[in-house]
Amino acid sequence: MQTSLSKKIYFASDQHFGAPTAELSFPREQKFVRWLDEVKQDAEAIFLLGDLFDFWFEYKTVVPKGFVRVLGKLAEIRDSGIPIYFFVGNHDLWMADYFEKELNIPTFRDNKEFTFGNKTFLIGHGDGKGPGDKGYKRMKKVFTAPFSKWLYRWLHPDIGMKLAQYLSVKNKLISGNEDVIYLGEDNEWLVLYAKRKLETKHYNYFVFGHRHLPMILDLGQNSEYVNLGDWIGYFTYGVFDGEKFELKEFIN
Known part of the structure:
Protein backbone atom coordinates (compact mmCIF):
# COMPACT_ATOMS: atom_id res chain seq x y z
CA MET A 1 0.00 0.00 0.00
CA GLN A 2 1.39 3.41 -0.97
CA THR A 3 0.33 6.88 0.07
CA SER A 4 1.63 10.43 -0.17
CA LEU A 5 2.39 12.28 3.06
CA SER A 6 1.24 15.78 3.92
CA LYS A 7 0.81 15.49 7.70
CA LYS A 8 2.10 12.92 10.22
CA ILE A 9 1.74 9.18 10.68
CA TYR A 10 1.20 8.05 14.28
CA ALA A 22 -11.05 -2.70 34.41
CA GLU A 23 -10.90 -0.24 37.29
CA LEU A 24 -7.12 -0.04 37.39
CA SER A 25 -6.76 0.27 33.63
CA PHE A 26 -9.39 3.02 33.35
CA PRO A 27 -6.94 5.93 33.94
CA ARG A 28 -4.74 4.54 31.15
CA GLU A 29 -7.77 4.41 28.88
CA GLN A 30 -8.54 8.05 29.64
CA LYS A 31 -4.93 9.01 28.91
CA PHE A 32 -4.99 7.18 25.59
CA VAL A 33 -8.17 9.02 24.59
CA ARG A 34 -6.40 12.32 25.35
CA TRP A 35 -3.57 11.19 23.09
CA LEU A 36 -6.01 10.38 20.29
CA ASP A 37 -7.58 13.83 20.71
CA GLU A 38 -4.14 15.41 20.37
CA VAL A 39 -2.82 13.49 17.38
CA LYS A 40 -6.03 13.76 15.37
CA GLN A 41 -5.19 17.43 14.84
CA ASP A 42 -2.44 16.66 12.31
CA ALA A 43 -2.72 12.93 11.63
CA GLU A 44 -2.46 11.64 8.10
CA ALA A 45 -3.14 8.17 9.50
CA ILE A 46 -3.05 6.28 12.81
CA PHE A 47 -1.67 2.78 13.24
CA LEU A 48 -2.60 0.64 16.26
CA LEU A 49 -0.27 -2.33 16.40
CA GLY A 50 -2.18 -4.76 18.58
CA ASP A 51 -2.99 -5.67 22.17
CA LEU A 52 -5.28 -2.69 22.48
CA LYS A 73 -13.06 8.12 20.00
CA LEU A 74 -11.80 5.77 17.30
CA ASP A 92 -6.73 -9.72 20.88
CA PRO A 106 -9.34 -2.46 8.54
CA THR A 107 -7.90 -5.26 10.63
CA PHE A 108 -4.69 -7.08 9.71
CA ARG A 109 -3.52 -10.43 11.09
CA ASP A 110 0.03 -10.35 9.77
CA ASN A 111 2.69 -7.86 8.77
CA LYS A 112 1.86 -5.46 5.98
CA GLU A 113 3.96 -3.22 3.77
CA PHE A 114 3.27 0.51 3.43
CA THR A 115 5.03 3.33 1.62
CA PHE A 116 4.85 6.90 2.87
CA GLY A 117 6.52 9.42 0.63
CA HIS A 125 2.40 -6.55 16.06
CA GLY A 126 5.49 -8.76 16.10
CA ASP A 127 4.36 -11.85 17.99
CA GLY A 128 5.62 -15.16 16.67
CA LYS A 129 8.22 -13.60 14.36
CA GLY A 130 11.88 -14.48 14.29
CA PRO A 131 13.57 -17.43 16.02
CA GLY A 132 12.59 -18.75 19.44
CA ASP A 133 9.35 -18.52 21.47
CA LYS A 134 8.36 -21.89 20.01
CA GLY A 135 5.86 -22.67 22.76
CA TYR A 136 3.88 -19.55 21.95
CA LYS A 137 4.06 -20.21 18.22
CA ARG A 138 2.54 -23.66 18.72
CA MET A 139 -0.14 -22.27 21.02
CA LYS A 140 -1.02 -19.53 18.53
CA LYS A 141 -1.68 -22.11 15.84
CA VAL A 142 -4.07 -23.87 18.20
CA PHE A 143 -5.88 -20.69 19.24
CA THR A 144 -6.30 -19.34 15.72
CA ALA A 145 -7.67 -22.59 14.32
CA PRO A 146 -11.33 -22.19 13.29
CA PHE A 147 -12.30 -25.22 15.39
CA SER A 148 -10.82 -23.65 18.52
CA LYS A 149 -12.85 -20.45 18.05
CA TRP A 150 -15.99 -22.44 17.29
CA LEU A 151 -15.49 -24.52 20.43
CA TYR A 152 -14.86 -21.49 22.64
CA ARG A 153 -18.10 -19.85 21.51
CA TRP A 154 -20.01 -22.61 23.30
CA LEU A 155 -18.88 -21.15 26.62
CA HIS A 156 -21.28 -18.60 28.07
CA PRO A 157 -19.68 -15.12 27.72
CA ASP A 158 -19.60 -14.66 31.52
CA ILE A 159 -17.49 -17.81 31.78
CA GLY A 160 -15.48 -17.39 28.59
CA MET A 161 -14.46 -13.80 29.30
CA LYS A 162 -13.48 -14.48 32.92
CA LEU A 163 -11.42 -17.54 31.98
CA ALA A 164 -9.62 -15.79 29.14
CA GLN A 165 -8.87 -12.67 31.18
CA TYR A 166 -7.25 -14.86 33.82
CA LEU A 167 -5.18 -16.80 31.29
CA SER A 168 -4.09 -13.70 29.38
CA VAL A 169 -2.33 -12.44 32.50
CA LYS A 170 -1.10 -15.72 33.99
CA ASN A 171 -0.10 -17.90 31.05
CA LYS A 172 3.10 -16.97 29.21
CA LEU A 173 2.34 -19.49 26.47
CA ILE A 174 -0.59 -17.25 25.56
CA SER A 175 1.17 -13.95 26.18
CA GLY A 176 4.41 -14.81 24.45
CA ASN A 177 7.70 -13.26 25.52
CA GLU A 178 6.74 -9.71 26.50
CA ASP A 179 9.19 -9.16 29.35
CA VAL A 180 10.53 -5.62 29.31
CA ILE A 181 14.20 -6.61 29.38
CA TYR A 182 16.54 -5.72 26.55
CA LEU A 183 18.16 -8.95 25.40
CA GLY A 184 20.87 -7.43 23.23
CA GLU A 185 20.83 -6.94 19.49
CA ASP A 186 21.99 -10.51 18.84
CA ASN A 187 19.15 -11.98 20.95
CA GLU A 188 16.20 -9.73 20.19
CA TRP A 189 14.03 -11.95 18.00
CA LEU A 190 12.37 -9.13 16.12
CA VAL A 191 15.71 -7.51 15.38
CA LEU A 192 16.95 -10.82 13.98
CA TYR A 193 13.72 -11.13 12.00
CA ALA A 194 14.20 -7.65 10.52
CA LYS A 195 17.80 -8.39 9.55
CA ARG A 196 16.73 -11.58 7.84
CA LYS A 197 14.03 -9.71 5.88
CA LEU A 198 16.63 -7.20 4.71
CA GLU A 199 18.47 -10.02 2.98
CA THR A 200 15.67 -10.27 0.42
CA LYS A 201 14.01 -6.83 0.40
CA HIS A 202 14.84 -3.37 1.67
CA TYR A 203 12.68 -1.49 4.15
CA ASN A 204 13.48 1.86 5.72
CA TYR A 205 11.54 1.01 8.87
CA PHE A 206 10.42 -2.13 10.66
CA VAL A 207 7.76 -1.03 13.15
CA PHE A 208 6.49 -3.48 15.77
CA GLY A 209 4.93 -3.70 19.21
CA HIS A 210 4.70 -6.79 21.44
CA ARG A 211 8.02 -6.35 23.26
CA HIS A 212 6.76 -3.48 25.47
CA LEU A 213 10.21 -1.91 25.23
CA PRO A 214 10.60 1.39 23.34
CA MET A 215 13.65 1.37 21.11
CA ILE A 216 15.02 2.42 17.73
CA LEU A 217 18.00 0.43 16.44
CA ASP A 218 20.05 1.20 13.35
CA LEU A 219 20.21 -1.89 11.16
CA GLY A 220 22.50 -0.33 8.56
CA GLN A 221 21.55 -0.01 4.89
CA ASN A 222 19.44 3.06 5.74
CA SER A 223 17.09 0.87 7.75
CA GLU A 224 15.85 1.04 11.35
CA TYR A 225 14.06 -1.32 13.71
CA VAL A 226 11.43 0.37 15.88
CA ASN A 227 9.59 -1.03 18.87
CA LEU A 228 6.85 1.25 20.13
CA GLY A 229 6.93 0.35 23.82
CA ASP A 230 3.59 0.25 25.64
CA TRP A 231 0.86 2.20 27.43
CA ILE A 232 1.40 0.49 30.77
CA GLY A 233 4.71 1.88 31.98
CA TYR A 234 6.14 3.92 29.11
CA PHE A 235 3.21 5.64 27.35
CA THR A 236 5.30 5.91 24.20
CA TYR A 237 4.25 6.29 20.60
CA GLY A 238 5.85 6.68 17.19
CA VAL A 239 5.52 9.58 14.79
CA PHE A 240 6.76 9.81 11.21
CA ASP A 241 6.82 13.28 9.65
CA GLY A 242 7.81 12.25 6.15
CA GLU A 243 11.55 12.48 6.82
CA LYS A 244 12.31 10.79 10.14
CA PHE A 245 10.74 8.45 12.67
CA GLU A 246 10.74 9.41 16.36
CA LEU A 247 9.58 7.80 19.59
CA LYS A 248 7.90 10.17 22.02
CA GLU A 249 6.35 9.91 25.46
CA PHE A 250 2.83 11.19 26.06
CA ILE A 251 2.78 12.95 29.41
CA ASN A 252 -0.50 14.86 29.25
Whole structure:
Protein backbone atom coordinates (compact mmCIF):
# COMPACT_ATOMS: atom_id res chain seq x y z
CA MET A 1 0.00 0.00 0.00
CA GLN A 2 1.39 3.41 -0.97
CA THR A 3 0.33 6.88 0.07
CA SER A 4 1.63 10.43 -0.17
CA LEU A 5 2.39 12.28 3.06
CA SER A 6 1.24 15.78 3.92
CA LYS A 7 0.81 15.49 7.70
CA LYS A 8 2.10 12.92 10.22
CA ILE A 9 1.74 9.18 10.68
CA TYR A 10 1.20 8.05 14.28
CA PHE A 11 1.82 4.62 15.77
CA ALA A 12 0.90 3.11 19.15
CA SER A 13 0.77 -0.40 20.57
CA ASP A 14 0.16 -2.56 23.63
CA GLN A 15 -2.38 -0.66 25.68
CA HIS A 16 -3.75 -3.85 27.27
CA PHE A 17 -6.94 -2.17 28.44
CA GLY A 18 -8.76 -4.27 31.01
CA ALA A 19 -5.58 -5.43 32.78
CA PRO A 20 -5.02 -6.08 35.57
CA THR A 21 -8.64 -5.01 36.20
CA ALA A 22 -11.05 -2.70 34.41
CA GLU A 23 -10.90 -0.24 37.29
CA LEU A 24 -7.12 -0.04 37.39
CA SER A 25 -6.76 0.27 33.63
CA PHE A 26 -9.39 3.02 33.35
CA PRO A 27 -6.94 5.93 33.94
CA ARG A 28 -4.74 4.54 31.15
CA GLU A 29 -7.77 4.41 28.88
CA GLN A 30 -8.54 8.05 29.64
CA LYS A 31 -4.93 9.01 28.91
CA PHE A 32 -4.99 7.18 25.59
CA VAL A 33 -8.17 9.02 24.59
CA ARG A 34 -6.40 12.32 25.35
CA TRP A 35 -3.57 11.19 23.09
CA LEU A 36 -6.01 10.38 20.29
CA ASP A 37 -7.58 13.83 20.71
CA GLU A 38 -4.14 15.41 20.37
CA VAL A 39 -2.82 13.49 17.38
CA LYS A 40 -6.03 13.76 15.37
CA GLN A 41 -5.19 17.43 14.84
CA ASP A 42 -2.44 16.66 12.31
CA ALA A 43 -2.72 12.93 11.63
CA GLU A 44 -2.46 11.64 8.10
CA ALA A 45 -3.14 8.17 9.50
CA ILE A 46 -3.05 6.28 12.81
CA PHE A 47 -1.67 2.78 13.24
CA LEU A 48 -2.60 0.64 16.26
CA LEU A 49 -0.27 -2.33 16.40
CA GLY A 50 -2.18 -4.76 18.58
CA ASP A 51 -2.99 -5.67 22.17
CA LEU A 52 -5.28 -2.69 22.48
CA PHE A 53 -7.20 -4.95 24.86
CA ASP A 54 -5.74 -7.48 27.26
CA PHE A 55 -8.40 -9.84 25.97
CA TRP A 56 -10.94 -9.63 23.17
CA PHE A 57 -13.31 -12.25 21.86
CA GLU A 58 -16.22 -11.77 19.51
CA TYR A 59 -19.24 -13.97 19.78
CA LYS A 60 -21.68 -13.59 16.89
CA THR A 61 -23.77 -11.05 18.81
CA VAL A 62 -21.59 -10.22 21.83
CA VAL A 63 -18.36 -8.28 22.33
CA PRO A 64 -16.55 -7.54 25.62
CA LYS A 65 -18.15 -5.06 27.98
CA GLY A 66 -16.47 -1.69 28.45
CA PHE A 67 -13.91 0.39 26.50
CA VAL A 68 -16.65 2.71 25.22
CA ARG A 69 -14.47 5.83 25.44
CA VAL A 70 -11.71 4.39 23.31
CA LEU A 71 -14.09 2.81 20.81
CA GLY A 72 -16.14 6.00 20.59
CA LYS A 73 -13.06 8.12 20.00
CA LEU A 74 -11.80 5.77 17.30
CA ALA A 75 -15.22 5.96 15.63
CA GLU A 76 -15.16 9.75 15.79
CA ILE A 77 -11.68 9.99 14.27
CA ARG A 78 -12.45 7.47 11.54
CA ASP A 79 -15.74 9.24 10.70
CA SER A 80 -13.78 12.47 10.28
CA GLY A 81 -11.92 10.85 7.39
CA ILE A 82 -8.61 9.97 9.07
CA PRO A 83 -7.54 6.40 8.21
CA ILE A 84 -6.94 4.05 11.14
CA TYR A 85 -5.28 0.67 10.73
CA PHE A 86 -5.42 -2.06 13.35
CA PHE A 87 -3.06 -5.02 13.64
CA VAL A 88 -4.24 -7.93 15.77
CA GLY A 89 -1.94 -8.75 18.69
CA ASN A 90 -1.58 -11.94 20.66
CA HIS A 91 -4.01 -10.74 23.34
CA ASP A 92 -6.73 -9.72 20.88
CA LEU A 93 -6.03 -12.37 18.24
CA TRP A 94 -9.65 -13.54 18.37
CA MET A 95 -10.85 -10.28 16.90
CA ALA A 96 -13.18 -10.92 13.98
CA ASP A 97 -14.96 -8.21 11.98
CA TYR A 98 -16.25 -5.86 14.70
CA PHE A 99 -13.72 -3.11 13.99
CA GLU A 100 -14.30 -3.37 10.27
CA LYS A 101 -18.11 -3.31 10.43
CA GLU A 102 -18.68 -0.94 13.35
CA LEU A 103 -15.72 1.42 13.02
CA ASN A 104 -14.66 1.07 9.37
CA ILE A 105 -11.16 0.22 10.58
CA PRO A 106 -9.34 -2.46 8.54
CA THR A 107 -7.90 -5.26 10.63
CA PHE A 108 -4.69 -7.08 9.71
CA ARG A 109 -3.52 -10.43 11.09
CA ASP A 110 0.03 -10.35 9.77
CA ASN A 111 2.69 -7.86 8.77
CA LYS A 112 1.86 -5.46 5.98
CA GLU A 113 3.96 -3.22 3.77
CA PHE A 114 3.27 0.51 3.43
CA THR A 115 5.03 3.33 1.62
CA PHE A 116 4.85 6.90 2.87
CA GLY A 117 6.52 9.42 0.63
CA ASN A 118 9.72 7.67 -0.40
CA LYS A 119 10.06 5.53 2.75
CA THR A 120 9.05 1.89 2.95
CA PHE A 121 7.66 0.31 6.11
CA LEU A 122 7.00 -3.22 7.30
CA ILE A 123 4.45 -2.98 10.09
CA GLY A 124 2.95 -5.57 12.44
CA HIS A 125 2.40 -6.55 16.06
CA GLY A 126 5.49 -8.76 16.10
CA ASP A 127 4.36 -11.85 17.99
CA GLY A 128 5.62 -15.16 16.67
CA LYS A 129 8.22 -13.60 14.36
CA GLY A 130 11.88 -14.48 14.29
CA PRO A 131 13.57 -17.43 16.02
CA GLY A 132 12.59 -18.75 19.44
CA ASP A 133 9.35 -18.52 21.47
CA LYS A 134 8.36 -21.89 20.01
CA GLY A 135 5.86 -22.67 22.76
CA TYR A 136 3.88 -19.55 21.95
CA LYS A 137 4.06 -20.21 18.22
CA ARG A 138 2.54 -23.66 18.72
CA MET A 139 -0.14 -22.27 21.02
CA LYS A 140 -1.02 -19.53 18.53
CA LYS A 141 -1.68 -22.11 15.84
CA VAL A 142 -4.07 -23.87 18.20
CA PHE A 143 -5.88 -20.69 19.24
CA THR A 144 -6.30 -19.34 15.72
CA ALA A 145 -7.67 -22.59 14.32
CA PRO A 146 -11.33 -22.19 13.29
CA PHE A 147 -12.30 -25.22 15.39
CA SER A 148 -10.82 -23.65 18.52
CA LYS A 149 -12.85 -20.45 18.05
CA TRP A 150 -15.99 -22.44 17.29
CA LEU A 151 -15.49 -24.52 20.43
CA TYR A 152 -14.86 -21.49 22.64
CA ARG A 153 -18.10 -19.85 21.51
CA TRP A 154 -20.01 -22.61 23.30
CA LEU A 155 -18.88 -21.15 26.62
CA HIS A 156 -21.28 -18.60 28.07
CA PRO A 157 -19.68 -15.12 27.72
CA ASP A 158 -19.60 -14.66 31.52
CA ILE A 159 -17.49 -17.81 31.78
CA GLY A 160 -15.48 -17.39 28.59
CA MET A 161 -14.46 -13.80 29.30
CA LYS A 162 -13.48 -14.48 32.92
CA LEU A 163 -11.42 -17.54 31.98
CA ALA A 164 -9.62 -15.79 29.14
CA GLN A 165 -8.87 -12.67 31.18
CA TYR A 166 -7.25 -14.86 33.82
CA LEU A 167 -5.18 -16.80 31.29
CA SER A 168 -4.09 -13.70 29.38
CA VAL A 169 -2.33 -12.44 32.50
CA LYS A 170 -1.10 -15.72 33.99
CA ASN A 171 -0.10 -17.90 31.05
CA LYS A 172 3.10 -16.97 29.21
CA LEU A 173 2.34 -19.49 26.47
CA ILE A 174 -0.59 -17.25 25.56
CA SER A 175 1.17 -13.95 26.18
CA GLY A 176 4.41 -14.81 24.45
CA ASN A 177 7.70 -13.26 25.52
CA GLU A 178 6.74 -9.71 26.50
CA ASP A 179 9.19 -9.16 29.35
CA VAL A 180 10.53 -5.62 29.31
CA ILE A 181 14.20 -6.61 29.38
CA TYR A 182 16.54 -5.72 26.55
CA LEU A 183 18.16 -8.95 25.40
CA GLY A 184 20.87 -7.43 23.23
CA GLU A 185 20.83 -6.94 19.49
CA ASP A 186 21.99 -10.51 18.84
CA ASN A 187 19.15 -11.98 20.95
CA GLU A 188 16.20 -9.73 20.19
CA TRP A 189 14.03 -11.95 18.00
CA LEU A 190 12.37 -9.13 16.12
CA VAL A 191 15.71 -7.51 15.38
CA LEU A 192 16.95 -10.82 13.98
CA TYR A 193 13.72 -11.13 12.00
CA ALA A 194 14.20 -7.65 10.52
CA LYS A 195 17.80 -8.39 9.55
CA ARG A 196 16.73 -11.58 7.84
CA LYS A 197 14.03 -9.71 5.88
CA LEU A 198 16.63 -7.20 4.71
CA GLU A 199 18.47 -10.02 2.98
CA THR A 200 15.67 -10.27 0.42
CA LYS A 201 14.01 -6.83 0.40
CA HIS A 202 14.84 -3.37 1.67
CA TYR A 203 12.68 -1.49 4.15
CA ASN A 204 13.48 1.86 5.72
CA TYR A 205 11.54 1.01 8.87
CA PHE A 206 10.42 -2.13 10.66
CA VAL A 207 7.76 -1.03 13.15
CA PHE A 208 6.49 -3.48 15.77
CA GLY A 209 4.93 -3.70 19.21
CA HIS A 210 4.70 -6.79 21.44
CA ARG A 211 8.02 -6.35 23.26
CA HIS A 212 6.76 -3.48 25.47
CA LEU A 213 10.21 -1.91 25.23
CA PRO A 214 10.60 1.39 23.34
CA MET A 215 13.65 1.37 21.11
CA ILE A 216 15.02 2.42 17.73
CA LEU A 217 18.00 0.43 16.44
CA ASP A 218 20.05 1.20 13.35
CA LEU A 219 20.21 -1.89 11.16
CA GLY A 220 22.50 -0.33 8.56
CA GLN A 221 21.55 -0.01 4.89
CA ASN A 222 19.44 3.06 5.74
CA SER A 223 17.09 0.87 7.75
CA GLU A 224 15.85 1.04 11.35
CA TYR A 225 14.06 -1.32 13.71
CA VAL A 226 11.43 0.37 15.88
CA ASN A 227 9.59 -1.03 18.87
CA LEU A 228 6.85 1.25 20.13
CA GLY A 229 6.93 0.35 23.82
CA ASP A 230 3.59 0.25 25.64
CA TRP A 231 0.86 2.20 27.43
CA ILE A 232 1.40 0.49 30.77
CA GLY A 233 4.71 1.88 31.98
CA TYR A 234 6.14 3.92 29.11
CA PHE A 235 3.21 5.64 27.35
CA THR A 236 5.30 5.91 24.20
CA TYR A 237 4.25 6.29 20.60
CA GLY A 238 5.85 6.68 17.19
CA VAL A 239 5.52 9.58 14.79
CA PHE A 240 6.76 9.81 11.21
CA ASP A 241 6.82 13.28 9.65
CA GLY A 242 7.81 12.25 6.15
CA GLU A 243 11.55 12.48 6.82
CA LYS A 244 12.31 10.79 10.14
CA PHE A 245 10.74 8.45 12.67
CA GLU A 246 10.74 9.41 16.36
CA LEU A 247 9.58 7.80 19.59
CA LYS A 248 7.90 10.17 22.02
CA GLU A 249 6.35 9.91 25.46
CA PHE A 250 2.83 11.19 26.06
CA ILE A 251 2.78 12.95 29.41
CA ASN A 252 -0.50 14.86 29.25
